[in-house]
Each structure stands twice: as C-alpha cells, then as structure tokens.
Amino acid sequence: MRRTQAFHFLTQSLLLSSLAFISCFSVALHANEERLKQLEMELEQLKLDYQDQEYKVLVQEENITFSGFYSLRGGKSSSNTDYAANFDTVSTIEPDWNIQNGTLFGIQALYTLNDKMSSQVQFVARGSDDFKVTLELGFLEYELTESSSFRVGRLRPTIYRLSEYLDVGFAYPWASPPAEMYGIFPYSAYQGVDYRYWTSYGDWDFKINPYVGFTEGRGVITSPKGSFYGVDLQANYKDFIFRLGASNGRLKFVNGAIEKSINALINGKNLVENAPPELNVKQPGIVDLINMAVLALQAEAEIATNNGDQAKRGRLLTEAQSLQAQKANYPLLSQNGSSTDAQFLGAGITYDDGNWLIMAEASLAKTGSYISDSESGYISFGRRFGNIMPYLRWSMHRVTDASERPQYQDVHFTSPDNILSSQTKIPELNNMTVAEAYGTAIGGSQKITPVLKQAMTLLALEQKNFTFGFRWDVLSSLAIKLETQRLYGFNSSPGFFAPSANSDFDNTTLPEVDDHEYIYQFSIDAVF
Amino acid sequence: MIVIKFKLVQILFPILFLMMSNLALASEVVLVANKANTLDALKQSQLVRIYLRKTKQFSNGSEVVPIDLKASDTRDYFYRKIMRKSERQLKYYWSRMMFSGNTRPPKKLRSDRAVIHFVSQNVNALGYVRADSVTDEVKVISVLDE
Numbered sequence: 261m262r263r264t265q266a267f268h269f270l271t272q273s274l275l276l277s278s279l280a281f282i283s284c285f286s287v288a289l290h291a292n293e294e295r296l297k298q299l300e301m302e303l304e305q306l307k308l309d310y311q312d313q314e315y316k317v318l319v320q321e322e323n324i325t326f327s328g329f330y331s332l333r334g335g336k337s338s339s340n341t342d343y344a345a346n347f348d349t350v351s352t353i354e355p356d357w358n359i360q361n362g363t364l365f366g367i368q369a370l371y372t373l374n375d376k377m378s379s380q381v382q383f384v385a386r387g388s389d390d391f392k393v394t395l396e397l398g399f400l401e402y403e404l405t406e407s408s409s410f411r412v413g414r415l416r417p418t419i420y421r422l423s424e425y426l427d428v429g430f431a432y433p434w435a436s437p438p439a440e441m442y443g444i445f446p447y448s449a450y451q452g453v454d455y456r457y458w459t460s461y462g463d464w465d466f467k468i469n470p471y472v473g474f475t476e477g478r479g480v481i482t483s484p485k486g487s488f489y490g491v492d493l494q495a496n497y498k499d500f501i502f503r504l505g506a507s508n509g510r511l512k513f514v515n516g517a518i519e520k521s522i523n524a525l526i527n528g529k530n531l532v533e534n535a536p537p538e539l540n541v542k543q544p545g546i547v548d549l550i551n552m553a554v555l556a557l558q559a560e561a562e563i564a565t566n567n568g569d570q571a572k573r574g575r576l577l578t579e580a581q582s583l584q585a586q587k588a589n590y591p592l593l594s595q596n597g598s599s600t601d602a603q604f605l606g607a608g609i610t611y612d613d614g615n616w617l618i619m620a621e622a623s624l625a626k627t628g629s630y631i632s633d634s635e636s637g638y639i640s641f642g643r644r645f646g647n648i649m650p651y652l653r654w655s656m657h658r659v660t661d662a663s664e665r666p667q668y669q670d671v672h673f674t675s676p677d678n679i680l681s682s683q684t685k686i687p688e689l690n691n692m693t694v695a696e697a698y699g700t701a702i703g704g705s706q707k708i709t710p711v712l713k714q715a716m717t718l719l720a721l722e723q724k725n726f727t728f729g730f731r732w733d734v735l736s737s738l739a740i741k742l743e744t745q746r747l748y749g750f751n752s753s754p755g756f757f758a759p760s761a762n763s764d765f766d767n768t769t770l771p772e773v774d775d776h777e778y779i780y781q782f783s784i785d786a787v788f
Numbered sequence: 789m790i791v792i793k794f795k796l797v798q799i800l801f802p803i804l805f806l807m808m809s810n811l812a813l814a815s816e817v818v819l820v821a822n823k824a825n826t827l828d829a830l831k832q833s834q835l836v837r838i839y840l841r842k843t844k845q846f847s848n849g850s851e852v853v854p855i856d857l858k859a860s861d862t863r864d865y866f867y868r869k870i871m872r873k874s875e876r877q878l879k880y881y882w883s884r885m886m887f888s889g890n891t892r893p894p895k896k897l898r899s900d901r902a903v904i905h906f907v908s909q910n911v912n913a914l915g916y917v918r919a920d921s922v923t924d925e926v927k928v929i930s931v932l933d934e
Contacts, residue, residue, distance in 0.1 A: 327886060327887075329883065329887055366887065368886075368887065370886075370892065378892075380889050382887065382889070397889050399889060405851065406844045406845075406851040406852070406853060406912065407844035407845065407851060411889070415889065416888060416889065424888030424889070424890060425883070425884050425887050425888040427887070428883055428884070428887045428888075430879075430880070430883050431880070431883040431884040431887065431888075458843070458844045459844075459845075460837075460843040460844075460845055463833070465837060465842045465843045496837075496842050498833075614877065647876070733876050736874070736875035736876040736878075736879050737879050787879060787883045787887070
C-alpha cells in the first residue's frame with residue numbers, strides 16, 4: 261500500500277512537473293514563434309526595400325548612355341580637279357589621296373529624364389571642316405504614348421532614306437552614299453519640331469512623321485536659309501521597307517556666290533563695296549557695255565543729224581534700239597536674299613533578307629529660283645557572303661528645267677557705218693572716242709558671255725555613276741569598304757567636278773572632264 | 789582498342805557536354821509578360837518586330853514595352869536562338885536607328901529579377917529571363933514558329 265501511494269505520488273509529481281515544464285516550454289515556444297514571425301516580416305520588408313532600391317538603381321543606371329561612330333575615309337579622283345562628293349559638307353575628293361576630307365567622328369549622349377521625356381545630343385567633327393565640333397542633333401523627346409512622340413530641337417531632315425544618318429558610314433553599305441542624290445541636298449540638320457506616330461496592321465508596320473522647322477544651310481554654291489515643312493511615311497513589311505517623303509520650303513539663298521557673280525557680270529559691280537560713288541571704280545557688266553555702245557551710237561547719230569545724213573542716223577539709231585532690246589536677253593537671277601519655294605519629293609524601297617541587300621530611291625527637287633530643278637536616283641545590289649558583301653550601284657542626277665533657265669547669248673553687234681573707225685568724242689564717257697567705246701563694248705561682251713554661260717552650267721550639273729565595291733564586316737561594329745566609281749554622262753557640264761571655291765565665279769573657268777572619270781575610295785567605319 | 793576508345797571519350801565528352809549545356813539553356817530562356825496580358829503566345833516574326841521597335845504593339849493592338857537584358861548568356865541566347873539575329877545584324881540595324889535619333893533600343897535591365905519586377909509592375913511590358921528565374925509575379929508567353 262505504501263508502495264502504491266509512493267508510486268502514485270511519484271507519477272503525479274512527475275506528471276505535474278512535466279505539465280509545468282511543457283506549459284512553460286510551450287509559452288516560451290510561443291514567444292519565440294511570435295518573435296520569429298516578426299523577424300520574418302521585418303526581413304521580408306527589408307528584402308522588398310532592398311529590391312526596390314536595387315530596382316531603382318538598375319533602372320537609373322540606364323538613364324544616360326553614350327555611344328559614337330567614326331569613319332576614316334580616303335579618296336582620290338582621276339581628274340586633275342577636285343570632286344565635290346558632298347556640296348553641303350564639302351567632303352572634296354582631290355586628285356591625290358586625301359584621308360582628311362572624308363573623315364569624321366561623332367559622339368552622342370542619350371539621357372532619359374523620366375518615363376515620358378528623354379533627350380539626345382550628338383556632336384560631329386568633320387575633317388573637311390578641320391575637325392571643328394558641330395552640334396548635329398540636340399532634341400528633347402516627349403512620348404505621348406508608346407507609339408507617338410514629339411521631338412523639339414535640332415533634328416536631321418527625313419527628306420530621303422539616308423538623310424537621318426548620312427554621317428554614320430557604318431549604317432550604309434557603301435564607302436559613301438550616292439553623291440548624285442545625297443551630295444546636292446542643301447542642309448543636313450534643322451531646328452524644329454516633329455511628331456511621329458507608329459501603327460501596325462497585320463504584318464505591316466507604319467511610321468508617319470510630319471515635321472516643320474527652319475534651317476541655315478552651309479552649302480558651297482548656295483546657302484539656303486528658311487523654313488520648311490513636310491511629311492515622311494514609312495512602311496515595313498517582312499524584309500521590305502517602303503518610304504515616301506514630301507517637303508515644301510520657303511528658302512532664302514543667302515551668300516549665293518554664283519548668283520552674286522552672275523548678277524555682277526550682267527549689271528557690273530563696285531570694286532570697293534560701300535565706297536562713296538564719286539570715288540568708286542565700277543567693273544562694268546554686260547548692261548554697262550551695251551549702254552556704252554548705245555552712247556557711242558547716239559554720239560555718232562548726232563554727228564550724222566548735224567551733217568544732214570538722215571539715212572546714216574536711222575541706221576545708227578536702229579542699232580542702238582537693237583542693243584537696248586538685247587538687254588532683255590540678260591535677266592538677272594533673283595536678287596540676293598530673296599526667297600523662293602522649294603519642293604523635294606522622294607520615294608524608296610529597301611529589301612534586306614540577311615543575304616541580299618537591295619536599295620533603290622528616286623527623288624525630285626524643284627525650286628522657283630536659278631537653282632536647277634532636278635531628278636536623282638539610284639539602285640544598289642549587295643550580296644552577303646559571310647562577312648563580305650560585294651555591291652554594285654548605279655546612280656544619276658539630271659537637270660529637268662534646262663529650257664526654262666536663262667540662256668545667256670552673245671551680244672549681237674552689227675558695227676554700222678564704219679563706227680569702229682569713228683574718232684567722234686563722247687562727252688558722257690570722258691571724251692572717249694566712239695570707236696574706242698563701241699570696240700570696248702564688243703570686246704568686253706565677248707569676254708563676259710562665256711563666263712556667264714559657264715556659271716549657268718555650274719547650276720545645272722549632270723552625271724551618272726556606276727559604282728562597284730566591297731564591304732567587309734571585320735567585327736560586328738567595324739566595317740572596311742573599298743570602292744571604285746565610274747562617272748560619266750556629264751552632258752556638257754563638268755559633273756560634280758565643280759569648283760568648290762566660294763568666292764568669285766567671275767574668273768572661274770570650268771574644269772575639263774573626260775567622257776568618264778574615276779573615283780577611288782576606302783573607308784573604315786565603326787560604331788561604339 | 790581500349791586506348792582509342794578512351795581518347796574518343798576524351799574528345800567526345802566535352803563536345804557532348806557543350807551541346808547538352810546549350811540544350812539546357814534552350815529550355816531555360818522564356819518570354820515573360822504581365823499577368824494581366826491576355827496573350828499566351830507570340831509569333832516569332834512579331835517578337836522580332838517588337839524587339840527591333842518596328843511595331844509598338846502586340847498583335848491584339850495593345851501597346852508593348854519590350855525589356856532587354858544587359859550583356860549575358862541569357863541575352864546572347866535570346867538574340868541568337870529566339871530572335872535569330874546576329875550581333876552584326878543588330879549593330880547594323882541599331883546604328884541606323886540610334887544615331888539618327890529615330891528609335892532607341894529597348895530598355896536594358898541588369899538581372900532576371902529586375903526584368904520580372906519591371907514586367908510585374910507594367911501591364912504592357914514584355915521581357916525574357918531564364919526559366920528558373922520565373923516567379924508567379926509574371927506569366928510565361930510561348931513563341932510560335934511559323
């Protein structure tokens with residue numbers, strides 16, 4: 261019995277103590293669990309905070325990116341005259357190898373301000389401009405939606421297919437873009453605003469890009485300044501890209517060197533500008549020479565009247581009338597600084613399936629001014645064999661308004677009644693003799709009219725071009741190109757072997773070109 | 789004979805290993821979209837148009853924001869095997885788009901986690917990650933070969 265009681269007591273105390281222990285333990289355990297849960301929550305929060313921070317850092321890191329491109333380009337022409345590969349950037353190709361004129365470097369920064377806004381700036385240094393750094397792109401973009409945006413600032417014109425990336429040699433297949441189409445466009449960038457809208461229907465992707473802006477060109481022969489607007493339409497379908505562009509501008513051709521020269525050849529010019537009239541010496545133009553001849557005829561007619569020789573008087577005054585009428589054959593080009601309408605139309609197609617690269621474009625350029633209306637075009641075939649792509653390209657530039665442009669003719673002098681031996685003095689011409697005055701008019705006009713005709717030819721250049729070359733993609737971001745261009749079809753113009761001097765065209769003689777000339781070029785083009 | 793076999797194994801093993809590791813990666817890179825996205829699949833050609841920014845919308849007309857990864861094996865695999873574009877083709881294409889101020893390449897994030905986080909937060913987003921990075925925050929979209 262005692263044993264039983266003792267056993268009972270023992271089991272009870274054991275049970276109680278274990279219960280107490282268990283309850284104590286479970287309380288402690290519960291407290292730990294609570295703590296653990298709290299810690300877990302804290303950890304989770306920390307993790308989320310960290311992720312948020314990390315995410316912000318990850319996204320922020322991409323806020324600014326730098327990239328760039330360069331082209332080391334060398335060229336040589338077969339002619340003994342410089343070749344104007346691009347009238348805007350003046351990347352002249354000379355008779356001897358020159359690796360500065362075609363070389364350029366570009367760097368750009370892209371900054372994302374927020375989800376909606378970003379900006380891009382691009383600086384380009386051209387060898388042809390002694391590597392002076394110029395701002396080529398500098399705009400702010402505002403994205404209305406994923407598929408529409410506005411850009412404002414300095415933009416590149418979307419006139420033709422390559423206009424937007426003409427400086428980036430790596431981005432086109434050839435050593436240089438066809439000068440017949442791209443060399444003559446008068447400006448490479450403009451200040452303005454554009455809107456872009458992208459949309460898709462089935463397998464077709466479209467981009468609509470209206471723009472408006474103003475520009476200050478830096479052309480050699482002409483330098484247009486003015487406003488323009490236009491629209492660029494692009495469609496992508498599988499391996500094809502189609503594009504259509506139309507632009508209309510009101511351009512002012514300031515510093516038109518040819519225009520100034522032609523007007524001076526016609527109307528004469530003061531040798532010292534802004535000098536008082538009584539001190540100035542005037543270089544006579546064709547109109548001055550005609551006036552001089554007319555004065556000579558009138559002086560001689562007066563003598564004939566005094567002598568009662570009505571028949572001779574009649575003949576002399578008829579000649580004077582004829583010369584006066586011939587002044588109409590020398591219309592002035594538009595006054596320097598006047599504005600003109602200009603239209604550009606372009607259409608293009610590109611096919612690129614990874615092996616074949618076929619590109620073709622055609623364009624029309626029209627101005628209301630002395631600058632010739634023209635049509636340009638090219639077609640290019642390339643076939644990739646691994647990293648090497650041989651290509652063939654044919655391009656042309658043709659004047660379309662030849663008949664509507666001033667045709668400066670020789671002045672027609674009949675030298676009536678032995679006027680060239682008359683010693684009659686002309687008081688209005690400091691007592692110069694009639695023979696001297698009439699003779700000077702004939703001699704002077706014979707010198708001026710050929711120069712006038714040449715200057716007009718410079719505004720109506722034509723040429724065709726057959727190009728053959730290779731593009732070798734040495735690295736995924738570096739390509740080497742070699743090409744030969746055969747130029748022909750100059751149509752009695754000097755082609756693009758035009759004088760690139762921008763001062764006096766009065767004394768310029770046109771370069772002589774053969775039936776065909778050659779251009780040799782190489783380039784190393786890279787992006788980074 | 790045994791020696792020859794051994795050599796053959798020595799030569800074959802690394803090749804097999806490489807092939808297998810490539811195959812392993814193949815099954816591991818997947819397209820991910822926001823859970824609210826109603827699409828389950830994309831045509832390969834549509835995917836190319838989206839990542840080259842030629843189109844700004846999914847085939848159902850809703851806007852798309854493609855997300856890229858920074859240089860990584862996953863990225864290489866995505867462009868080579870799924871987009872089927874070489875580095876050279878991409879450089880040639882983007883040099884035309886970027887330096888003209890035309891279109892920017894897709895936003896690049898550093899890690900799969902950042903992509904998943906971005907996609908989960910943006911209804912229009914589309915990204916690609918390794919399959920083992922996928923979480924229930926996003927949905928996987930399959931690529932259809934035409």
